[in-house]
Each structure stands twice: as structure tokens, then as C-alpha cells.
Amino acid sequence: MKYPLTFLLLISFTILSCNGQTSKNIKTIEPAAFAEKIEKTPNAQILDVRTPEEFVSGHIDNATNINWNGTDFVTKAAVYDKTKPVFVYCKSGGRSKQAAAKLEELGFITIYELQGGMLKWDAAGLSKPTDKIIGMCSQEYSELLNTDKKVLINFYAEWCAPCKKMAPYILQMQKELADKVTIVRVNADENKTLISEMKISELPTLLLYENKEVKWKHSGFISEEDLKKQLQ
Numbered sequence: 001m002k003y004p005l006t007f008l009l010l011i012s013f014t015i016l017s018c019n020g021q022t023s024k025n026i027k028t029i030e031p032a033a034f035a036e037k038i039e040k041t042p043n044a045q046i047l048d049v050r051t052p053e054e055f056v057s058g059h060i061d062n063a064t065n066i067n068w069n070g071t072d073f074v075t076k077a078a079v080y081d082k083t084k085p086v087f088v089y090c091k092s093g094g095r096s097k098q099a100a101a102k103l104e105e106l107g108f109i110t111i112y113e114l115q116g117g118m119l120k121w122d123a124a125g126l127s128k129p130t131d132k133i134i135g136m137c138s139q140e141y142s143e144l145l146n147t148d149k150k151v152l153i154n155f156y157a158e159w160c161a162p163c164k165k166m167a168p169y170i171l172q173m174q175k176e177l178a179d180k181v182t183i184v185r186v187n188a189d190e191n192k193t194l195i196s197e198m199k200i201s202e203l204p205t206l207l208l209y210e211n212k213e214v215k216w217k218h219s220g221f222i223s224e225e226d227l228k229k230q231l232q
Helices: 005-018 031-040 052-056 073-077 094-106 117-123 138-143 161-176 192-197 224-231
Strands: 026-029 045-048 086-089 111-114 150-156 181-187 205-210 213-219
Touching: 026 031, 026 094, 031 086, 031 111, 031 117, 073 094, 086 094, 086 117, 094 111, 111 117, 117 192, 138 192, 150 161, 161 181, 161 224, 205 224
Parallel strands: 026 111, 045 086, 086 111, 150 181
Antiparallel strands: 150 205, 205 213
């Protein structure tokens, strides 16, 4: 059966829309390409859309903080030149994706979003090295593994939606499985040095150790049922 061209175009458009590929103004790129684009762009407009507290703890050089969760994001973003490229990032990509969509809505022509946010930026070794240890050091982390039981490390953040969804049953498992598994939750924002050293680039991330060796690793949401299967 033959279909008219307009019908085929409509189907193609629908497929692209479902895949989130309709925007020609927003380009989500990995850290190395993001850094290269910034370097090649004179007076680059770089927007850090995290909270002020996150921004102060470390940010990309020459970035300006405009909190996506604040009440004045649109007002502050509107002062930038819409005809020039704008670079946007957050911690892991969730807020920057929303911010990029809003910037496009405001009329910005070229928007570069950092894929994976600062987590992937740090994991790629693009942050400036520092001697300051923030939170747990690697030696303290190793001491967590000094047990005959299995050890489950849960890297999370308070702003992370999947982390929040998983928190209740992980906390419950801490109590229910205490005789078999030691479950430790590590706040990524409070332990930046460890996160960087271990190249944790997504949240939540789960690491299951046996005899100090990683036996299983998972990034992203996992259901209570599936997690319990791994801990059996």
C-alpha cells in the first residue's frame, strides 16, 4: 500500500518527537566536547543552573550561577545574548535539560547542554585539581569494607529523584539485612573527593562488595525487588 508523502512526514515527526530529537537548537554533548566548545567560543555564556550552595562548592571557570529552582531564572537568563551560544549544566543533567528547554522557549538559538553534568565533568578529569579533601577519604572508604559480610555502598544525593524514591526501602534493608549485609549510604555532595577519585558519574550508583572486591555495580534506579535479588 502506498502512503502520501505528508502522512510519511507526519509519522517521521512523531517518531522524532517521542525520541526527544525535534530540537535543532539544543545539543547535548559529552564533557570533552563541551570544554572544547567553550574554549573556542569568545566570552562564552556559561550558565550553572544548580543551587548557590552547589555552585560555591566548585564550578566551571567563568560560569554564572542562575538557580533553575529559583524564582528568577527567566528574568536572569533574559539578559544574555540569544544570538550567541549559551552553555548550560547542572549536577547530573536533570535540571540542565529543563533549563535548556526553557532557554529555547525564550528564543536562544544555540544551546549546548553538558551531558551528565558536573558528575561526568569531574569523572572526565576536567575539574581543576585540588589538595583539599571534601568528605571521606579513600582510606576511610576502604575501612568500610573491613568486614566478613557483604557491603553495599549507595552513592546518592538529596536532589536526585531516583535516589529519593529508593531511599525508604534501602533504609529499611539496612535494618532487615543487618546480619548479612552492611549497607552504607554516601552523600555525593558531601564527599566530592571520593566521588571524583572513584569516577562516579551517575546517581544513584550502587556497589556491592564481597571480601573487598566489587561483585556488582549498578547506576540509576533499581526496584526494591531487583535490589533484594542482588543481596541474597
